[in-house]
Amino acid sequence: MARRPEQWLFGLIPALIVLVVYAAAFVFLAFQIDALAGWVTWFADDWSDTARKSARVTAGIAIYGASLFVAVLTFTAVTLLVGDPFYEAIAVRVEESQGGAPPEPDVPLLVQIGRAIKDTVLLGAIALGLAVVFFLCGFLPVLGQTVVPVVAALVSGYFLAGELTSIALERRGILRTERFARMKADRPLVVGFGAATFLAFIIPLGAVLLMPGAVAGATLLARERLAVGPQEAEVLAAPADGDSVWSD
Incomplete structure (x- = not known):
C-alpha cells in the first residue's frame, strides 16, 4: 500500500464514513x-465514598474497554460491508500483483x-x-488489568483476521465455517497477524488509516497460507533447486 498511495486513499473512503458514526457513538458513551458505571455498580451504593468511587472508576474503565473491543471488531465488519466494492478492488489488485486473481464467484x-x-x-453477537465476559x-x-487485556487482544485479533481474510477466501468459495477451520490449522500466524492489526487499530484513527493495508495484508495471508493450507503453503514457498528465495 505504501507503494500505491492512490489505492490507500481509495480505501480510506468507507472507513471514514463508518468512523463518523462510531465517533458519534463514543461521544455519546462518554x-x-x-x-x-453507577448502574452496573448498584451494589456499591452503601459503600464508603472512596470504595464506591474506586468501584465506579473501575466499572467505567471496564465499560470503555469492552466498548472498544466491540467497536474494533464491528468497525472492521461494518466497514467491510459498507466498503465491499472498494476492498474487493484492492484485494483483486493485490492478487494480480502476485500472479493473478481467481475468477469472481458465480x-x-x-x-x-x-x-x-x-x-x-x-460477529457482532459474538x-x-x-x-x-471481558x-x-x-x-x-x-x-x-494485566492478563485480561492481553487475552482480549489475542481473541479479538483472531476474529479480526477472520473478517479481513473473508474477501479473498470467499472469492475462492471458502465460506465462514471452512474459513475458521483453515484459520484454526494455522492459528499462530493468524493470531499474530490479527493481534498486531488489532493493536494498530486501537490507536486513534489507526483503523481508518490502516484499513487498506490490513485488507492487502489479509489478502496475502489468505492467498499464501489459508487458501491452500499450511502444509501446501510450505511446499509452494520452498524455492526450487537453484532458485533464490529473494528472486521475486
Missing part, C-alpha cells in the same frame, strides 16, 4: 459513562449481500458476548 449479488449481513450480525473479568484484582 457523556453517559458516569450513569452507566453468486448472485443479493446472496453475497445477505451473507455479508449475516456474518456481520453473527463480540458482544465476549465483551461482557468486562466482568476486568474486576478481577491484578488479572483484570
